[in-house]
Amino acid sequence: MASFAVTERSWKALLQQYGLFVSFLALCLLLSLATDRFLRTENLLNVLRQASINGIIAVGMMLVILTRGIDLSVGAVLALACVIAGDAVRQGWPSLIAIVLCLALGGSMGLVSGTLVTRLNIPPFIATLGMMTIARGLALSYTQGQPVTGFPADFRWLGAGTLLGIPVPIFIVSGIFLLGYVLLELTPLGRHVFAYGDNPSAAHYSGLSTRQIVLFVYVLSGALSALAGLILVGRLNSAAPTTAEGYEFDAIAAVVVGGTSFDGGQGTMWGTILGVLLIAVLNNGMNLLNVPSEFQTVVKGAVIALALLFYKAIR
Amino acid sequence: MxxxxxxxxxxxxxxxxxxxxxxxxxxxxxxxxxxxxxxxxxxxxxxxxxxxxxxxxxxxxxxxxxxxxxxxxxxxxxxxxxISMIHQELALVPYLDVAKNIYLGREPAGLLPGTIDWTTLYEQAHQQLARLDLDVDPRTPVRDLPLAQQQMVEVAKALSLSAxxxxxxxxxxxxxxxxxxxxxxxxxxxxxxxxxxxxxxxxxxxxxxxxxxxxxxxxxxxxxxxxxxxxxxxxxxxxxxxxELGETNQRPAGEDVQSQRQPILEVRNLSRAGILHDINFTLYEGEILGVAGLVGAGRTELAETIFSVHPPTQGDILLRGQKLRLRRPADAIRAGIALVTEDRKGQGLFLRMEVGANISVRILHQLARFGLIRWRDSQHLAQEYVDKLGVRTPSVRQKVRNLSGGNQQKVVIAKWLTLKPQVLILDEPTRGIDVGAKGEIHRLMRELASQGVGILMISSELPEVLGVSDRVLVMRGGRVVAEMNPRLATQDDIMRAATGAKTS
The missing domain is CATH 3.40.50.300 (P-loop containing nucleotide triphosphate hydrolases)
Incomplete structure (x- = not known):
């Protein structure tokens, strides 16, 4: 009896550790059999380039979810920060200044969301939903609905450039993943994010700076959304006020599929990386297989639901 | 039979x-x-x-x-x-009233399908409460009741299920x-x-x-x-x-603590509107000061006010003669005050995190070099406290939720000891803890006191208050109503002061 219980438990531990990795490999295998284009270098680079935008946003989203929150405003924040920075650069601002402006705008919008959450005790869902509609509305009115286009090459470099034949976004997202990992696992602030998510009340009674912790994750999420926006805009050479609509969905999907729990305090950067890759391959695979775009969202929704069921079963 | x-x-x-x-x-x-x-x-x-x-x-x-x-x-x-279970953590919905809690999920049906017959529901609830001889309005939200009456509501619920x-x-x-x-x-x-x-x-x-x-x-x-x-x-x-168990009374005999030691914490005219009234006392270095009183006497509120969970409306808190300006627990902690809360799981522990992470959470900054935590140092430190306090756990990597109550409490205490506090406030430190671990926690308190830490211990267990403290304060209605010498006082003396009964 006892030994049966032990094997059952380690079976679950095994599933928890490698289940996601195996599903990812299985999906890749399936796609490489179903279409001969999947494994081509240009396609794989394309997958990674697409994954980079979602990956950067997902790191911020993951930290927010670790604190039991959610950030619905990532797509809208990205759009507003980029149309303003894009307009600035087109009016002759130096690209570097515009890039810094873009990141600062994203961080400021995160600061507003975070302040609503920490000072006014507005639930994160509502606070960031408000930020989402406000930012989107401001982006539309700022541009009067027209996309901002025609950027200098150095402004576009983050999204369109290559280094050693590899697209720059892949370097950026790798760096963000690495920094995110170090932040979460090796710095006091990162450990406090976990502690706060595990038990906000105990964090307060332990004297942790709970407000700063929560504020930080929203600022980070806003700034990372803006960074992802610079890549997107650089690649498209256009910043539309309607850009990045629904991006919050892919970021949340990647984080959840990666095993971060909505109860807070539980999740790993490895899981999020795999979640991002899985969502990217899924998107790419469905395009290669000519799945109609309306139906793609159905599949992604189902994948999230399955992932949640899976984690519920093995936890 | x-x-x-x-x-x-x-x-x-x-x-x-x-x-x-x-x-x-x-x-x-x-x-x-x-x-x-x-x-x-x-x-x-x-x-x-x-x-x-x-x-x-x-x-x-x-x-x-x-x-x-x-x-x-x-x-x-x-x-x-x-068969009905009444757990330590009550299974009531705090925002619903008593009657709705008793019949939750089993509300009597009204005339239309899907509706509830509220009249019958409140009548039946009233009957169940009467059966328990309980004078509570069934329309009171459960969160407004004292814990004891909440428990009675659980009993009433069990009875309504014909347990x-x-x-x-x-x-x-x-x-x-x-x-x-x-x-x-x-x-x-x-x-x-x-x-x-x-x-x-x-x-x-x-x-x-x-x-x-x-x-x-x-x-x-x-x-x-x-x-x-x-x-x-x-x-x-x-x-x-x-x-066989030795006596838990570890107090060194015949030592009059206050007369020869330095005051460490002084509380002057401390008040919180409607909750605490003009509290004055001094805690001395190396002293264990017991605080007795009934539930609702303001003991936990006193602890939380000193720890600045809530600001006082009036009065001063002095640490080694210095007036403290406190706005949140972090300020109190920086000043050298630690609080082991009554609600261990809700306010003390990160249950899904490891023993080591729980112990080291407060001093990660000291364990970091160039902003990065030296992981091995933090594990060593946690192991050191696990050994020192005798926490029974297979390893510091074990999740805290898998430990017993006594060992969880030791983890909470260890978390505070990493900060070397000058004043340690313990609110019901041995509640729900078995006899063996209880003795160990008492010994630990005595040891800390001998190192000069001032300890304020709130307890509802009179034998504990009398057996462990050097001096006892009794609270009633948000005031300190008596100070006693535990070597001379009896449980009856404390109860009389705590309830306000006339001395016979």
Missing amino acids: NTTPLLHMSAISKSFPGVKALDRVDFTVQPGEIMALLGENGAGKSTLMRILDGVFTPDSGQIFWRGQPVQIRSPQDAKNLG QLIVMDEPTSSLSNAEVAVLFRTMRALKEQGVSIVFISHRLNEIFAIADRVTVLRDGSLVGSEPLQGMTADALIRMMVGR
Whole structure:
């Protein structure tokens, strides 16, 4: 009896550790059999380039979810920060200044969301939903609905450039993943994010700076959304006020599929990386297989639901 | 005995990975009997009761209900048979009123399908409360009731399900003595009505006061089931721990602490509107100052005000003569004050995190070089405290939620000790903790005091207050109403001061 219980438990531990990795490999295998284009270098680079935008946003989203929150405003924040920075650069601002402006705008919008959450005790869902509609509305009115286009090459470099034949976004997202990992696992602030998510009340009674912790994750999420926006805009050479609509969905999907729990305090950067890759391959695979775009969202929704069921079963 | 037992659990065994939680345990309850279930934490009480409640399936063994073999696969099965559990953490919806809680999910149907007959619901709730002799308006939201009355609501809920057996898991642990008396009256009334009760408690005097028989478990095995008549407390403790216990009173004799030591914490005219009134006292270096009083006397509020969870409306807190400006717990902690809260799981622990992470969470900055935590140092540090405090855990990587209550409490204390506090406030430090771990925590407090730490200990257990403290404050209605010397005072003296009864 006892030994049966032990094997059952380690079976679950095994599933928890490698289940996601195996599903990812299985999906890749399936796609490489179903279409001969999947494994081509240009396609794989394309997958990674697409994954980079979602990956950067997902790191911020993951930290927010670790604190039991959610950030619905990532797509809208990205759009507003980029149309303003894009307009600035087109009016002759130096690209570097515009890039810094873009990141600062994203961080400021995160600061507003975070302040609503920490000072006014507005639930994160509502606070960031408000930020989402406000930012989107401001982006539309700022541009009067027209996309901002025609950027200098150095402004576009983050999204369109290559280094050693590899697209720059892949370097950026790798760096963000690495920094995110170090932040979460090796710095006091990162450990406090976990502690706060595990038990906000105990964090307060332990004297942790709970407000700063929560504020930080929203600022980070806003700034990372803006960074992802610079890549997107650089690649498209256009910043539309309607850009990045629904991006919050892919970021949340990647984080959840990666095993971060909505109860807070539980999740790993490895899981999020795999979640991002899985969502990217899924998107790419469905395009290669000519799945109609309306139906793609159905599949992604189902994948999230399955992932949640899976984690519920093995936890 | 010629009556059929109401419940007979026969040769129940249950294993968890690496642990044999129960080993062929027998447990019998007669109709209309109050059966005490006793054992140190980890002895198997909870596992046995969870099997009875259908949460766990036994690996082997049989359960007989009124002589018939039964399978209990879920709490719903248990309820259908007439078994109700009242857990330490109450299962009530705080924002709903008493009546709605009692009939939650079983509301009487109204005329139209899907509607509720509110009139009947409140009438029936009123009847259930009357049966318990409980003077509570069924329309009161549960969160507005004191804990003792919330418990009564759970009992009323159990009765409305026509429970024949009610399991009460440490129902008295958060009650004042007066409230315990009310609970016991209710338990006796239930017994008169033929309802059986399984009463889990660590307090031996309560077991002697209320129970008919006692079943003692140790390390997952049955030690015995005995009638309490003619049994002594010593005999019971021996059954429970399997060894003799020394007195928990560790106080060095004949030492008059205040006269020769420095004041460390001074509280002057401290008030919080409607809650605390003009509190004055001094805590000395190396002193254990006990705070006694009934639930609601303002003891926890005093602790939280000193720890600046809530700001005082008036008054000063001085640490070593320096007036403190405190706005949040972080300020108090920086000044050298630590609080081990009453609600261990809710406010003290990060349950899903590891023992090591819980211990080191406050001093990660000191463990970091160039902003990065030196992981091995943090593990070493946690291990050091685990060894020093005798936390029983397979490793510092173990999740805290898997530890017993006593060991969890040691982890909370360890977290604070990493900061080397000057003042340690402990609110009900040994609530729900078994006798062995209790003694260890008392010894630890004594040791810290001997190193000069000032300790403020809030406790509802009078033997603990008298046995551990150097000096005792008694609170009533948000005021300090008496100061006593524990070597001269009796439990009665404290109770009289705490209740405001006239001295005889």
